[in-house]
Amino acid sequence: MPNELARNYTAKADDTYENVIAVLGAPDVLERFRMRRGLKEFRIELRNFFTDSELDDNAPMIREATWKLSADENYTIWFVEKGDTATVLDQFRWSPGMEF
Amino acid sequence: MPDTQTKPKTVNFTKKTKRMNFHVLGDRRMILVRQYWKYNYSEKKGASKWTSKEKKAFHKNIEKVIRAAWGGKFVLDVDGDSDFAKYYDKKPFSVKFDIDPKNSGAHWTIQAIKIPKGGFSRSWVNWGKQTIQLDTEDMVEVNKGGGTGVTQSGAAHEFGHTIKSPDEYIGITFHRFQKKSIMHSGMKIKKRHAKYLVDQLNKMIPGTKFKVTKVK
Numbered sequence: 001m002p003n004e005l006a007r008n009y010t011a012k013a014d015d016t017y018e019n020v021i022a023v024l025g026a027p028d029v030l031e032r033f034r035m036r037r038g039l040k041e042f043r044i045e046l047r048n049f050f051t052d053s054e055l056d057d058n059a060p061m062i063r064e065a066t067w068k069l070s071a072d073e074n075y076t077i078w079f080v081e082k083g084d085t086a087t088v089l090d091q092f093r094w095s096p097g098m099e100f
Numbered sequence: 101m102p103d104t105q106t107k108p109k110t111v112n113f114t115k116k117t118k119r120m121n122f123h124v125l126g127d128r129r130m131i132l133v134r135q136y137w138k139y140n141y142s143e144k145k146g147a148s149k150w151t152s153k154e155k156k157a158f159h160k161n162i163e164k165v166i167r168a169a170w171g172g173k174f175v176l177d178v179d180g181d182s183d184f185a186k187y188y189d190k191k192p193f194s195v196k197f198d199i200d201p202k203n204s205g206a207h208w209t210i211q212a213i214k215i216p217k218g219g220f221s222r223s224w225v226n227w228g229k230q231t232i233q234l235d236t237e238d239m240v241e242v243n244k245g246g247g248t249g250v251t252q253s254g255a256a257h258e259f260g261h262t263i264k265s266p267d268e269y270i271g272i273t274f275h276r277f278q279k280k281s282i283m284h285s286g287m288k289i290k291k292r293h294a295k296y297l298v299d300q301l302n303k304m305i306p307g308t309k310f311k312v313t314k315v316k
Contacts, residue, residue, distance in 0.1 A: 038245030038285070040269055041254065047220040098224040099261045 006069050010091070017063060017079045017086040024075075027065035035059040035080075041100035046078060049089055062089070072096070108183040115304050119207045119230060119262065122300055126184070129191060131176065131310075133297060134198040135262060137232075138206035146216040147236075158212055158236065162255050163199045165239045169256035169282065171196050173289045175314045176298070182307030192313065195297065197259075208232050208262060223254045225261035232258060246285025257282055264296035289315050 011020050021027070037055050039047060046062065063079040063086050075093050079086035111126025123132040139159070141150045174195040178188040213235040215221045221235035238254035246252065260283050261267075268275035268284040280286035283293065291312045301310045 036245070038243040040244060040285070041223055041257070044220045045222050092222070094224075095226060095229070097226045097228045099227070099267055100222065100224045 006067060006075065007073065011077050011088045013088055015088045017065070020065075020077060020079075020088065024067055028068045029064075029066040031064045032081075033062055033064070035062050043078075045090060045092075049080075068096075105187045105189070106183070107187055111184065111187075113304050115300065117300065119227075121207075122297075122304065124193075124301070124304060126188065129188070129193050131193050131195045131297075131301065132198060133195065133263070134200065135208060136200055136202035136206040137208050137210050138203055139201060139210045139212050141212050141214070143214040144216070144219070144221060144235075146219070147214040150212075150214050154214070154236075155212075159199075159201050161239050162234065165253050165255045166199060166259045167197055169253070169287060170259060170289065173315050174291075174294045174297070174312050175316060176294075176301075176310045177313045178308060178310055180305075180308040182305060184305050185308040193310070194316075195294065210234060212236075223258050225258050227261065227264065232262065234258060241287070244285040246279040250280055250286045252282070252285055252287055256287060260293060263293070265293045291315055 006024055009023060035046065035050060035055060036059060037047070037052065043064070050059070061081040063081060064076060065079065066074055066076045069075055072095055073093060074096055075091070077091045078089045080089045113124040115122045119135070121134045123134065125132060137159075139155065141155060143149055172194050176193045176195065178185050178191070178193065207230060209231050211231070211233040213221050213233065215235045215237055217237070219237060221237070223232075223234050223238055225232050234255060238258070241251035241253045243250075244252045265283045268278065268281050270276065275281065275284065275292075278284055278290070280288045282289055291314075294312045298310050298312060302308075
């Protein structure tokens, strides 16, 4: 997807990973991790979506996809995996110059 | 035993930089690093509007956390062939930090976010743009994945970025195994966290070099 369109795109809550990459293309960086209490600053807002008991008992897997839109803008979307589906949980546009 | 070395006329020096001011205070054997912060305020969903009392308390508490974490930790020795270095040979200096709010001419612009108690908000520092984002829970020590009992306050960690210490939980150096480090997931200060400060101090007084000998 052209960067100009990507810059104006906002993933909708609960949209699927497949629908998002159909619009944005494959991410430049893709990571998967199990949701837990101890998260680094970059991911910390994901804690707002789960209770402590949800994190203690079979916490979900998270897919973290980042698109490098320009020299000054990255776009990260987090998807929560449920069975075979991954849906939008949270998103963040950030400058590569940021340190967390 | 009395000093054989004559005290130099000038023992205090100041260097102003884009991101902080350095004051070498010989009489107090102290290096004071001062930053001026300009605050912008906003609230996240679920949090009430900032009050003027809360804004003042926020700055006071952030500074308290930063000073507790970083203040007085670095011990510096002085070396060199200047009169200053010879006089202060074997007389160590300690490094203290001061953060003052300022509306114009500040070093850093702070986006202060009020969030619901117990909530989470991403904090960050952009060195190039001299901007910082902090939130009202950043004074609280929380689990950042450093292991049992290892916690970290966001404000103390982010301050490390303002003195040019990078994140240590990423990258290829062995620092990524030191989870208790304040630039990883804990609150432990290391000698290397003073590198930028020492590099700047070593440009201030001709014939004088500072070196971190220990962390208290």
